[in-house]
Amino acid sequence: MRSVQIVELGKPLQLRQTALPEPGPGEIRVRVEAAGICHSDLHYRDGVASVAKLPITPGHEIAGRVDALGESVTELAIGDRVALHYLVTCGRCDACARGLEQFCKHGQMLGKHRDGGYAQYALAPARNAIPVAEGVGMAEAAIMMCSSATAFHALRKARIAPGDRVAVFGCGGLGLSAIQLAHACGAAQVFGIDIDAGKLAAAHGYGAIPVDPADGAPVRQLREATGGDGVEVALEFAGLPLTQRQAVAALAVQGRAAIAGITHAAFEIDSFGDLICREAEVIGVSDHLRSELVTLMEFTRRGQLDLKSVVTETIPLDADAINARLDALAGFRGHGRIVITP
Structure with missing residues (x-):
């Protein structure tokens, strides 16, 4: 599959061919239909903030359709429209037990510790899937996962x-x-x-x-x-x-x-x-909670949160186009949110 990755810190992202990931137990594979470009991705590319490995596929604002189910996943079906909560947590440590999942001792983040959404497909635990409400577009659902x-x-x-x-x-x-x-x-x-x-x-x-x-x-x-x-x-x-x-x-x-x-x-x-x-x-303020994403999805379904006009541009899964938009973010140019549509 095609992935746009950080290969070397401080250098432009590169389009690469990577293996199609297979979901493990409790995981799903999502065919990415929308991936938001966030200022944090600029920090990862430029080495201002750390990533867990190189190369890595950035992108933590992800929405798409369930493409494959791992073992024991029963709450979702192939073709379901979902957005992905980007915090992968253990659910067992003290922080998780206290409802502070963003401080999970074993927590990982899509696009920072695990490959993210600047690709044709992405993996995540099934519990990270947020059903996309009827009438809510994929680009809206993607940016909801971080900026909103x-x-x-x-x-x-x-x-x-x-x-x-x-x-x-x-x-x-x-x-x-x-x-x-x-x-x-x-x-x-x-x-x-x-x-x-x-x-x-x-x-x-x-x-x-x-x-x-x-x-x-x-x-x-x-x-x-x-x-x-x-x-x-x-x-x-x-x-x-x-x-x-x-x-x-x-x-x-x-x-x-x-x-x-x-x-x-x-x-x-x-x-x-x-x-x-x-x-x-x-x-x-650090990240957010999964429960807040469910509330936001309902706000958007009701029309209380309009994200259609917040998405000011969509671009293809193209390294040059993505790097140009990240460069613009570095100069605080433009407004609204840019979304990749693989």
């Missing part, structure tokens, strides 16, 4: 409540999902902060109040728009020390900043002015 799921998990970690004011720093694929989900959770106001005019327009289209840093410091704009109070919830998806500082500085009394953007760079906090005086919180 991370956005939803961030909102839940930030304990969003009806009436909260929410600021979303970074209006790419995660941010656009977060804006919609914040409205669905009852937010009174949602602000979208980005330097890209196209992303701000997309955020405005989903009901966010656009905040352009070119018009002045975002924190000042947010405080002016909230009568000086600030926001109860700030979500940071850009992965930049600057926006992480801004997310914390924009908080209201007892506000919560959920940090999901990936960077190894440190950011400064005014511990007295931004935290102590407001009893504010800074919360790390």
Whole structure:
């Protein structure tokens, strides 16, 4: 089968012929119909974040049809439409028992530890399959597995409540999902902060109040728009020390900043002015839970989460095309989500 793989860190992905994988006990093989391109894949390609082996097939936003069943798999059938939860967990360790599956002591991730979805076929445990609801497209289901799921998990970690004011720093694929989900959770106001005019327009289209840093410091704009109070919830998806500082500085009394953007760079906090005086919180966000994916699928089926327009482009399983889109992500160019359709 054809697979686009990371062969050497810091080098472009390569199209390679690889063996068709056979499902083991409890596993399924999925014929990939959609695989989202995520900023994390750029980090893996460039060696900013580690992968477990080389070569490896990246891609953790996967949807397709069940193509083969391993031994003892009875809950699925050939041809079923499924999306894949990318966290492969043991289900037995302390973390799994506490409902913290993203911290499983034996956990692995599709596209990072195991071959992922930049290929014609992918393997996963049957328990990782999320049935794709009627009326939900494969591209929508694929990006739901990461960008929407991370956005939803961030909102839940930030304990969003009806009436909260929410600021979303970074209006790419995660941010656009977060804006919609914040409205669905009852937010009174949602602000979208980005330097890209196209992303701000997309955020405005989903009901966010656009905040352009070119018009002045975002924190000042947010405080002016909230009568000086600030926001109860700030979500940071850009992965930049600057926006992480801004997310914390924009908080209201007892506000919560959920940090999901990936960077190894440190950011400064005014511990007295931004935290102590407001009893504010800074919360790390790591991945998501399988149960949240089921909820998201239902949101999408009901029309409460529109992912069709979040998918801005589909491309073939072509190494040059994929590398070009990853290069664009490196420059923070473009908005929405790009999906590979093998």
